[in-house]
Structures are given as C-alpha cells and as structure tokens.
Amino acid sequence: MPEESQQSPSLQRADARNPWLFDTHELSRRPGSSLPLRRELPVETALGVPDVVEVPSGSTVTVDLLLESVVEGVLVSGTASARTEGQCSRCLDPVSGDVEVSVTELFAYPESTTEETTEEDEVSRIVDDWIDLEPMVRDAVVLALPLAPLCSEDCEGLCSVCGVKWADLEPGHGHETIDPRWAALVQRLEDTPGGDTADGSDR
Ligand SMILES: [Zn+2]
Numbered sequence: 001m002p003e004e005s006q007q008s009p010s011l012q013r014a015d016a017r018n019p020w021l022f023d024t025h026e027l028s029r030r031p032g033s034s035l036p037l038r039r040e041l042p043v044e045t046a047l048g049v050p051d052v053v054e055v056p057s058g059s060t061v062t063v064d065l066l067l068e069s070v071v072e073g074v075l076v077s078g079t080a081s082a083r084t085e086g087q088c089s090r091c092l093d094p095v096s097g098d099v100e101v102s103v104t105e106l107f108a109y110p111e112s113t114t115e116e117t118t119e120e121d122e123v124s125r126i127v128d129d130w131i132d133l134e135p136m137v138r139d140a141v142v143l144a145l146p147l148a149p150l151c152s153e154d155c156e157g158l159c160s161v162c163g164v165k166w167a168d169l170e171p172g173h174g175h176e177t178i179d180p181r182w183a184a185l186v187q188r189l190e191d192t193p194g195g196d197t198a199d200g201s202d203r
C-alpha cells in the first residue's frame, strides 16, 4: 500500500498530460490476467481528410477494450468508435455519421522475443508499463472512414450544368444545349423579320 500511494500521484500526472496513455502495471505480467478499459479519449488533431470526412478535433473517440496479459506483452483488443463530420461527395451537403472499428494490437514487453525480433516501428511497445493507444486507434479509425461519404445512398448530386442540387430542381429540369454551328443560324432566323414564317410559304 505505501508503494501504491507513492505511485498514484505520478500516474495521475502522466494521465492528465496524455489520456491516451494507459498504465498496464495492474496486469503485473501475469499471463492470463486481463483488464477492461472503456474510455472517452479526446481528439486533439482531427482524424481523416478535411472537407471529405473526419473525426473533428475537440470531439472524442470511445474505446471499449480488453487488455490481456500474454507471454510477450499486452494484447489489446476491442472497438473504437466516434462521430464523423464531412460532406456528401455528390451534393456537398454536410453529412454527419458514426465510425466503429475493431482493433487488435500486441504491445510487446521490453526484452521480449517479439521486441527483440522485430523492427522498431513494426510492433507497439510497452514503455515503463505504459502503452500509448493513440497510434493504434488513430490508424484504425482513419482506415475505417468512408472514402466518398453520401448524404443518402440515392443522392442524385448536382446538375452538371448549373450546379444546383437535383433534389431542389423541378422534375424534368434540363438545359437546352445548341450546337455552336447551329447557333449562328438560329440567331439569323430570329433577326429576320417574319423569319419564323419563312417555312416554305415564300417559295
Ligand atoms: Zn448528397
């Protein structure tokens, strides 16, 4: 107990500095022991592509995870979910939605075989009992975001000529397009007095 009361303040400080860090000390390297972890984690830098779809900065990602002690380290698995904001790829209206993704990641103990046989960036590490959930969650969420979000599956998008949403246009909306070669002729007929009665009656 005295050890714990000594450690807690420093852990809380670390926690307040970066809520994405989690202390695995409680698992005490006993393979088979596990710890549930459900948290709302703050998003400081938006995840995704601005003006397409993103988890905006200032929002949160909810993680619902199980941390399991295994021989090589701590296996983290569960889900991450968040609200998304973006715009419809067809009509450009704002679209909000949800993203939920499964995650599974091994955080290797220092000096474990896994740690010693993999490259630095190949596998996540446990540093002084701490794991950093951010890279894992960030990568998984970004990959799960839709490439072309839609306001509705059958969104008809915009008229390619006037750029107005089809949903806002009259049924049968269209633009008369005249071949430029005919345009001059039409112009001449319109300029000729009585040109519109010239159809055969003169000849
Ligand atoms: Zn749309």
Ligand SMILES: [Zn+2]
Binding pocket: 159, 160, 161, 162, 163, 164, 173, 174, 175
């Ligand atoms: Zn139009």
